[in-house]
Amino acid sequence: MNSSPNRRTPTGSGVNYRNAEVERILETLHADVAILGAGGAGLRAAIALAQESPALRIALVSKVYPMRSHTCAAEGGAAGVIKGDDSLEHHFNDTVGGGDWLCDQDAVDYLVREAPRELIQLEHWGCPWSREPDGSVAVRPFGGMKKQRTWFAADKSGFHILHTLFQTSLQFPSIERYDEYYATDLIVDDGRCRGFTAIEMRSGQMKCFLARAVIIASGGAGRMFPFTTNGAIKTGDGMALAYRAGVPLKDMEFVQYHPTGLPNTGTLLTEACRGEGGVLLNRHGRRFLQDYGMGPETPLGKAVLKTMELGPRDRVSQAFWHDQRKGNMVGTQWGDCMLLDMRHLGEKKIDERLPLVRDMAISYLGVDPVTDPVPVRPVVHYMMGGIDTDIRAATPLPGLFAAGECACVSINGANRLGSNSLTELLVFGRRAALSALEFLDSSPAAGNAGVLAARAGEAQARLRELFGRSGETETVAGLRRELTTTMEEHAGIYRSGEGLAEACATLADLRRRYRSVTLHDKTNVYNTDLLQALELGCMLDCAEAVTASALARRESRGAHQRLDFTERDDANFLRHSLACYRGDEAPAIDYRDVVITRSPPGVRDYSGEQK
Ligand SMILES: Cc1cc2nc3c(=O)[nH]c(=O)nc-3n(C[C@H](O)[C@H](O)[C@H](O)COP(=O)(O)OP(=O)(O)OC[C@H]3O[C@@H](n4cnc5c(N)ncnc54)[C@H](O)[C@@H]3O)c2cc1C
Numbered sequence: 001m002n003s004s005p006n007r008r009t010p011t012g013s014g015v016n017y018r019n020a021e022v023e024r025i026l027e028t029l030h031a032d033v034a035i036l037g038a039g040g041a042g043l044r045a046a047i048a049l050a051q052e053s054p055a056l057r058i059a060l061v062s063k064v065y066p067m068r069s070h071t072c073a074a075e076g077g078a079a080g081v082i083k084g085d086d087s088l089e090h091h092f093n094d095t096v097g098g099g100d101w102l103c104d105q106d107a108v109d110y111l112v113r114e115a116p117r118e119l120i121q122l123e124h125w126g127c128p129w130s131r132e133p134d135g136s137v138a139v140r141p142f143g144g145m146k147k148q149r150t151w152f153a154a155d156k157s158g159f160h161i162l163h164t165l166f167q168t169s170l171q172f173p174s175i176e177r178y179d180e181y182y183a184t185d186l187i188v189d190d191g192r193c194r195g196f197t198a199i200e201m202r203s204g205q206m207k208c209f210l211a212r213a214v215i216i217a218s219g220g221a222g223r224m225f226p227f228t229t230n231g232a233i234k235t236g237d238g239m240a241l242a243y244r245a246g247v248p249l250k251d252m253e254f255v256q257y258h259p260t261g262l263p264n265t266g267t268l269l270t271e272a273c274r275g276e277g278g279v280l281l282n283r284h285g286r287r288f289l290q291d292y293g294m295g296p297e298t299p300l301g302k303a304v305l306k307t308m309e310l311g312p313r314d315r316v317s318q319a320f321w322h323d324q325r326k327g328n329m330v331g332t333q334w335g336d337c338m339l340l341d342m343r344h345l346g347e348k349k350i351d352e353r354l355p356l357v358r359d360m361a362i363s364y365l366g367v368d369p370v371t372d373p374v375p376v377r378p379v380v381h382y383m384m385g386g387i388d389t390d391i392r393a394a395t396p397l398p399g400l401f402a403a404g405e406c407a408c409v410s411i412n413g414a415n416r417l418g419s420n421s422l423t424e425l426l427v428f429g430r431r432a433a434l435s436a437l438e439f440l441d442s443s444p445a446a447g448n449a450g451v452l453a454a455r456a457g458e459a460q461a462r463l464r465e466l467f468g469r470s471g472e473t474e475t476v477a478g479l480r481r482e483l484t485t486t487m488e489e490h491a492g493i494y495r496s497g498e499g500l501a502e503a504c505a506t507l508a509d510l511r512r513r514y515r516s517v518t519l520h521d522k523t524n525v526y527n528t529d530l531l532q533a534l535e536l537g538c539m540l541d542c543a544e545a546v547t548a549s550a551l552a553r554r555e556s557r558g559a560h561q562r563l564d565f566t567e568r569d570d571a572n573f574l575r576h577s578l579a580c581y582r583g584d585e586a587p588a589i590d591y592r593d594v595v596i597t598r599s600p601p602g603v604r605d606y607s608g609e610q611k
Helices: 020-025 040-052 088-098 105-125 157-169 237-244 288-292 313-325 347-353 355-365 420-442 449-468 476-490 497-514 528-552
Strands: 027-036 058-062 175-179 181-189 192-200 205-216 255-261 279-281 330-332 335-341 374-383 386-388 400-402 575-582 585-593
Touching: 020 027, 020 205, 020 449, 027 040, 027 192, 027 420, 040 058, 040 157, 040 175, 040 420, 058 181, 058 205, 088 105, 105 157, 105 420, 157 420, 181 205, 181 237, 181 449, 181 528, 192 449, 205 237, 205 420, 205 449, 237 386, 237 400, 237 528, 237 575, 255 313, 279 288, 288 313, 313 335, 313 374, 347 355, 355 374, 400 420, 449 528, 476 497, 476 528, 497 528, 528 575, 528 585
Parallel strands: 027 058, 027 205, 058 175, 205 400
Antiparallel strands: 181 192, 192 205, 255 374, 279 335, 330 335, 335 374, 575 585
């Protein structure tokens, strides 16, 4: 069902939105709150808005059908304290330590407090969480989590969560969906965000969404790397839109590598493989993580939560890098790999807990985990950084809120713990909705019609200019290849000042050449050539924010490891980086203190030794 907005009867909130001047330029669609993105965070925000204030008009805008959002691909599960000897304090400590003390601790407190309520809410909306034999919700171990607290639905957790949210959203007529609309520019007037422009893909027409508040929930930007678990839609669009509108991108240098991707496709084999007891071997059959501060070795299949394969992702990926340099990895046609061995779990457990993993390993690699170890290697997975928001999910631009992977609130600090992201989408998706409501209560309705019309006109003119170019030599595919290779070469698991400086220079050059990109397809209907050109522009902006922030951070912390500054430097860098847009120039990097409430920076210990 593509619920065309124009066919639905809006539930009016009584505010008169008509803006004749904008409508003269572009077809205009009006809402109280417009949400950019219909993945987990966007849908959760939309439901919260509709529940809290049924008379609101909510526009939910997405470049893909909601169920195709990346949340659908999440496998392992969502963290929330529920049982055993776990506590909110444990979840807090694991998250803050896992993030190498770069998390804002007030935000982490909010996350862990709200998490159980959100996960139970999903249960009530129909999410089929996996169960223990006694009928209680099952939880599994996850990397860096020292207690079992990851709720899961086999290894299709994201699919079930997204489906639950999507079907729940259908109950609310006030949520007007605009599927397959590509947002291009935020509209800012008088220091406030008033909406955005978007291309309706099936007609190629640009439309203007005017709203009293905007929530960006547009997901991550992993596609700026060539080898990634991320779906093709994760091109950092929302991050780039906010950045160009003057909102800083925070902590962008922290890019997460997941240790276990299939070496040929980058497809993720979830951390739940290790949570359920799978082990990582080098070519000598050694569980090598014990050689990198994640020992001692534990019996096969017995997950001891602090150690070995359940170390945090940054540490496990870095251990791979070191062991690879010692020549200990297994050479394959796709490069060096380690082996993920799950054979000892047995067919019954693998089929019950990891059916998708088995399917994918067989389909993509021809390896059955029941009978053989699976070659895997680290793969770009997640952006810890993103649009600067406060604990209320508000950005510094009034009227603009952000939640989910595109936002940096920040609960993930320098390294996200697996299974905290799905929880974050729910908790901060709802929080963004509540903050937007508070904002609506306090804000006047209309902007300056002339200024809004001018902004919409500018967005349309930029699109026309791109369409009108001819005879230029630069192609989207060519520039994208140079971008992704540069990122892999210089902004990977380990970085150096020299490499990052080279990356910054290359990206500046690519940004200049991007102005000469020519479209081959000049038609209107589902013009993917056009969309990919726009996505490339977004990735270039995000990539510059990553490399400039990484060059300026002269320390090693979490997922940001510098070969030339190998130690964590709390005296100078216990601070968030803020990449600020400067048009044709490289971003300016500013800093803000981390919020520390009760956990002073300490040593990250995953050795499993009793202290
Ligand atoms: C393979 C994989 C497995 C994962 N497993 C787990 C896990 O087990 N546990 C966990 O906690 N986390 C996991 N993660 C991370 C987590 O799934 C993501 O961080 C999260 O789902 C992102 O959700 P989101 O709502 O922020 O964005 P998405 O689900 O990515 O949705 C983004 C939305 O924005 C829309 N959009 C983007 N740009 C535009 C534009 N220009 N115009 C209009 N619409 C736009 C898209 O159409 C989409 O609807 C996994 C990630 C991957 C890739």
